[in-house]
Amino acid sequence: MSKQQSDGGAALEQQDSPDATAAVRDAVIIGSGPAGYTAAIYLGRAGYRPLIVAGALAPGGQLVNTTEVENFPGFPDGVMGPDLMDAMRRQAERFGAELEYDDVTAVDFGDAADSAHTLTLASGERIRTRALIVATGSSVRKLGVPGEEDYSGHGVSYCATCDGFFFKDKPIVVVGGGDSACEEADFLSRFGSSVTLIHRRGEFRASKIMVDRVRSNPKITLLMDTVVTAVHGTAAAPAPAPAAGGFQLKLGGAMASKPAEVTEVEIRNTATGETGTLPVSGLFVAIGHTPATGFLGDAVAKDADGYIVVEGAGTRTSVPGVFAAGDCVDRVYRQAISAAGMGCRAALDAQAYLTA
Template sequence: MRQIIIIGSGPAGYTAAIYASRAGLEPLLLASSVESGGELMNTTEVENFPGFPEGIQGPELMDKLQEQAEKFGTTVAYDDVTELDVSGDVKKVTLGNGETHEAHAVIFATGSAYRKLGLADEERLSGHGVSWCATCDGFFFKEKTIAVVGGGDSAMEEATFLTRFASKVYVIHRKDTLRASKIMQQRAFDNEKIEFVWNSEVVGISGEDAVTGVTLRNTTDGTESNLDIQGLFVAIGNDPRTHLVHGKLDLTPEGTIAVDGRSSKTSVSGVFAAGDVIDPTYRQAVTAAASGTVAALDAEHYLAALGE
């Protein structure tokens, strides 16, 4: 029987582990067998995480967070959670290898996944011109021509933000109208650096070591064309990883785990949530880390009240 189990190995999970282990709770952190480290493992240079003025590679940052957590007594296991039972005072977590771990408290920090185009070269060129986060990577596209795929508020926000750096921003949308709110649409329409490519979908990405262009298919007549760009930002949404808690924890209309105010307390006593899995808005490494801090402190107070 453990005092606390942390599910998730992104900035939220590891920060929660650092705080929990320093409090003497000896947490077990369950990292995925194939996606350990979260979305930062797919990011090259990280320049907006405090404490690294020269920037740091995403995988290196995650390695440092893990090292710090393990230094204070966190045990890291690389396996996938297949079942989560939070119905009783003792929470039960079942892994892919068949093992079941029990704890008085669980921190759920599984993050979210960016929706992808599903193209063969999308993963290959990730970090080499293909990105899912303008705030993270926009700085690297100064005076370059880039494109944003999407038609919602996120796409308009990303496109507008990227005009701070890029010389030209195309917005590629499969329809001739946008889903975005009127104010976000108008902001993009008014920006002279943004040009819309309507009724088009990306069906191919070109480039050996870096993005050099995309192949577009017209959604009305099926014709194809090429567009020369140096960067492609995919902004078609993201999905919180909540499949394990469907029907077990209350969710928000956005699909994230519902928590009580600014706390990490979920609808089930002894279960706490942190990071992107509760955040449909900011989704930054530093906000996830701060959320992990809150979860660890909430869990510590909960366990103290139990006398554990």
Template sequence: MYKSVIIGTGPAGLTAAIYLARANLKPLIIEGPEPGGQLTTTTDVENFPGFPEGILGPQLMDNMRKQAERFGAEFRTGWVNKADLSRRPFTLSVEGLGEIQAETVIVSTGASAKYLGIPGERENVGRGVSTCATCDGFFFRNKKIIVVGGGDSAMEEANFLTRFASEVVLVHRRNELRASKIMQDRARANEKITWALNRTPLEVVAGESGVTGLKVKDNETGREEIIETDGVFVAIGHTPNTGFLEGQLTADEQGYLLVNPGTTETNIPGVFACGDVQDNRYRQAISAAGTGCMAALDCERFLEATELEAVVR
């Protein structure tokens, strides 16, 4: 029996772990097969406060983990494949660990960026392939960039990247865009954005120094070509990692968990959500860490209240 179990070890989960461990609550943190979350796939992180020269993503996550361990947080590796949140204590079924019971649960499982699933894509993440313009745009100053996607996210990313890039080519597999009219109009009014519509991405082309191009097929003619580029930003959406919850927590139409405004409280008392799993707007390491702090404080106050209630009874 644990007072609190944190599921996920990105910036949100690790920040929650630091706070709960310092409160002497001895939290258990369950980390999946990719500890550290999406930051472990990045290289230089230059927008996390406190590191004027930047820091490597994996190093930042390792530092946060060590900080939590210093105060007594317990880490165990496993995959939560089922959660029974119908009553307290909650029961988590963890592959490799069996069943674990917890008085409170913090869900910080993040959201996974959707990928195209083409050759050369995954192996070049951090070498020119990215899913976060805000995170990596700065590294492409005065370079030519491709953004793949046709929704609002793609338009937003393309517009943002024109702050740095010399040219942004927007590639989409259809002639029509899914983005709202206002977002399309903003992108079309941007002189730095050029268009390669009705083209299907086939392969990310790379050399020793990283990405050099994107091979695409013209869907009208069937002709294949390589669009030269220094970077490929995939902007086709994210998927919240909530499948194991089986719909027990209230979510929006995209699957992001809903919390009470100004808190990290879900629809089930004693269950809290923080980080990208409940944030479909910002998705930044620092904002995730902030909600991790909130979740820990919400969790601590919930435990204090329930313990006081038990004493009164």
């Protein structure tokens, strides 16, 4: 086994392995959202040169698909989601982080004799690392109806905490039947002129206390046995030619310079088949999230819904040397700042592991 010192201070070990690309890194981070970039900034400043496997399709994470972020501290005038993530990437790179824009498809966690973990990327490349931080986030479940993608970020939202404030004194619709949907409806009733909670079944999945809360809230109307079948709104203005290196808003696949607005949703009663429309400015979809943890298999402990289980307030997983942070762990807070905070903790836990 030979050791090779990299210029950032991280030791790359050449190990006897059947794999040709067997250099063992000190730290690899999977995911390039707020959790992953923050972990990279901390590990970079500690002298490691972490590799971030950033994802092939959505480098930068969930905030790349949103417009204005008003609640990330340090930006009194708000910041565009893609700009915030670009700044985090540059800050991580400044301290020596390397990026690879690919997806991890599998991880072999080795055994007691070989404490390195082996990642397989979609390209087929193998990467070996002593410490691994999983920061792969989660994805929102979508309704999958016409118009939803087009107005995502311009009236269609998946986060009441993030976007409720934008719909002050405007009609709001929340879709869902679990605790999250009820909590979001209750929270949004502080802002909206009205809140209509639409659920496809005749009974809620939510806990009784949450159902009682929405039923007794005079601003909330319940529409049971009902589904949203389409989202309509004003058309976006066509985009001017982009300036070199310039940034444009992305509206569900089409590039546009002027935000469109949601004006109404089509609905259908699942029991009677009756159809209709509802005027709405903010459509909040609260039908759940899916943590991006399937590629880990069963070796790392997860809960029934696939969220990675960590030890107490730390970020250690059930596998030594593997840490997890952000929305792939956290089903409650789901905010950029809480994911970033957890990324910091994961980096500190990984450093403690690497120096033990």
